[in-house]
Amino acid sequence: xxxxxxxxxxxxxxxxxxxxxxxxxxxxxxxxxxxxxxxxxxxxxxxxxxxxxxxxxxxxxxxxxxxxxxxxxxxxxxxxxxxxxxxxxxxxxxxxxxxxxxxxxxxxxxxxxxxxxxxxxxxxxxxxxxxxxxxxxxxxxxxxxxxxxxxxxxxxxxxxxxxxxxxxxxxxxxxxxxxxxxxxxxxxxxxxxxxxxxxxxxxxxxxxxxxxxxxxxxxxxxxxxxxxxxxxxxxxxxxxxxxxxxxxxxxxxxxxxxxxxxxxxxxxxxxxxxxxxxxxxxxxxxxxxxxxxxxxxxxxxxxxxxxxxxxxxxxxxxxxxxxxxxxxxxxxxxxxxxxxxxxxxxxxxxxxxxxxxxxxxxxxxxxxxxxxxxxxxxxxxxxxxxxxxxxxxxxxxxxxxxxxxxxxxxxxxxxxxxxxxxxxxxxxxxxxxxxxxxxxxxxxxxxxxxxxxxxxxx
Numbered sequence: 001x002x003x004x005x006x007x008x009x010x011x012x013x014x015x016x017x018x019x020x021x022x023x024x025x026x027x028x029x030x031x032x033x034x035x036x037x038x039x040x041x042x043x044x045x046x047x048x049x050x051x052x053x054x055x056x057x058x059x060x061x062x063x064x065x066x067x068x069x070x071x072x073x074x075x076x077x078x079x080x081x082x083x084x085x086x087x088x089x090x091x092x093x094x095x096x097x098x099x100x101x102x103x104x105x106x107x108x109x110x111x112x113x114x115x116x117x118x119x120x121x122x123x124x125x126x127x128x129x130x131x132x133x134x135x136x137x138x139x140x141x142x143x144x145x146x147x148x149x150x151x152x153x154x155x156x157x158x159x160x161x162x163x164x165x166x167x168x169x170x171x172x173x174x175x176x177x178x179x180x181x182x183x184x185x186x187x188x189x190x191x192x193x194x195x196x197x198x199x200x201x202x203x204x205x206x207x208x209x210x211x212x213x214x215x216x217x218x219x220x221x222x223x224x225x226x227x228x229x230x231x232x233x234x235x236x237x238x239x240x241x242x243x244x245x246x247x248x249x250x251x252x253x254x255x256x257x258x259x260x261x262x263x264x265x266x267x268x269x270x271x272x273x274x275x276x277x278x279x280x281x282x283x284x285x286x287x288x289x290x291x292x293x294x295x296x297x298x299x300x301x302x303x304x305x306x307x308x309x310x311x312x313x314x315x316x317x318x319x320x321x322x323x324x325x326x327x328x329x330x331x332x333x334x335x336x337x338x339x340x341x342x343x344x345x346x347x348x349x350x351x352x353x354x355x356x357x358x359x360x361x362x363x364x365x366x367x368x369x370x371x372x373x374x375x376x377x378x379x380x381x382x383x384x385x386x387x388x389x390x391x392x393x394x395x396x397x398x399x400x401x402x403x404x405x406x407x408x409x410x411x412x413x414x415x416x417x418x419x420x421x422x423x424x425x426x427x428x429x430x431x432x433x434x435x436x437x438x439x440x441x442x443x444x445x446x447x448x449x450x451x452x453x454x455x456x457x458x
Contacts, residue, residue: 038273
């Protein structure tokens with residue numbers, strides 16, 4: 001019997017696989033496809049995700065595979081009409097971090113980096129293994145594959161996307177769309193009624209120093225954007241189709257929309273390497289856990305791509321769940337610890353869905369909230385704040401990337417373990433995922449917290 005079976009080899013499943021492998025957890029990742037998914041897809045890695053990737057040992061590869069986002073160049077009637085900076089600059093008082101803007105890496109490259117790291121740690125992915133059914137009992141979970149084989153694990157994690165087979169087998173519904181900022185009720189799930197075309201194209205003669213934006217050339221037409229994909233010779237093309245038109249996914253269809261909406265000729269598009277059509281929507285799973293099965297990534301929450309929150313929220317799901325599974329399976333932690341995954345991550349996912357939708361509708365800008373550094377778990381059962389006057393850093397907060405007496409504290413926090421820190425502002429017990437679990441003016445009360453959650457010596 002496996003410790004953990006992960007269904008889906010996207011960034012979510014691979015991040016979890018890496019985290020479990022470094023903890024010595026016996027896990028297997030299975031993927032219905034014959035390879036990781038092609039295409040740029042979710043290309044923006046937010047600062048908090050970059051911190052996670054540093055901890056998992058893939059930061060250098062991620063930095064080498066990508067680059068910064070260029071300034072947007074607005075076109076009108078075939079002429080440049082101005083520039084626009086897509087992301088708001090860092091604000092005074094934002095949490096300390098090495099990274100204060102997104103890093104662009106095509107999603108396929110991110111997946112391949114994580115896949116290579118998983119192999120380095122002794123883990124693996126079994127491609128061509130499509131899950132078709134899930135059954136669980138008191139001792140474990142059985143996942144049936146399309147070829148008739150059955151795999152058995154103590155826990156299963158569904159990271160198999162927005163149309164998750166595992167989620168549907170569990171009977172978990174996707175509803176709402178998160179809670180938009182300033183609103184009390186969840187959204188309807190509909191972000192935009194119009195379909196979108198997204199594809200990776202080769203346009204050799206186009207300037208790669210700008211993200212090219214083409215407003216609708218006439219009433220009833222749609223916008224088009226061409227973003228140079230860092231580390232490649234391609235552009236990611238995104239185009240809207242108002243009125244519910246059906247995008248033509250052929251090379252001829254892509255060339256036609258470029259010629260119609262830009263100053264470029266159809267023949268300037270020399271190749272299309274990946275293409276997809278979708279309708280932006282926002283949906284949140286009613287539950288993130290059913291018994292021994294957990295939902296993560298797009299299987300638990302589906303975002304509009306605006307604001308770059310989907311992939312990043314998914315990576316955070318995996319990073320939150322990995323250490324908890326390891327602690328319960330091999331660290332003697334109480335099973336109650338696994339309940340905190342849904343308790344912590346579902347409210348965050350709801351908030352990020354609301355943010356994504358608001359950005360899609362131009363109600364919010366791409367500011368501090370999109371960087372995900374300020375997300376916290378202050379209301380979690382795992383967060384115990386015992387100081388009378390805690391100050392800005394409280395139990396449940398991400399520990400900032402700061403240097404004290406010449407020592408970068410992130411270097412002390414790196415690795416799959418708890419860490420205790422004593423500073424002028426108090427005593428902190430930092431979780432393996434970098435969030436403060438316990439905080440006090442003195443160590444008094446810390447031993448009780450350790451016993452409750454079976455925290456090993458830090």
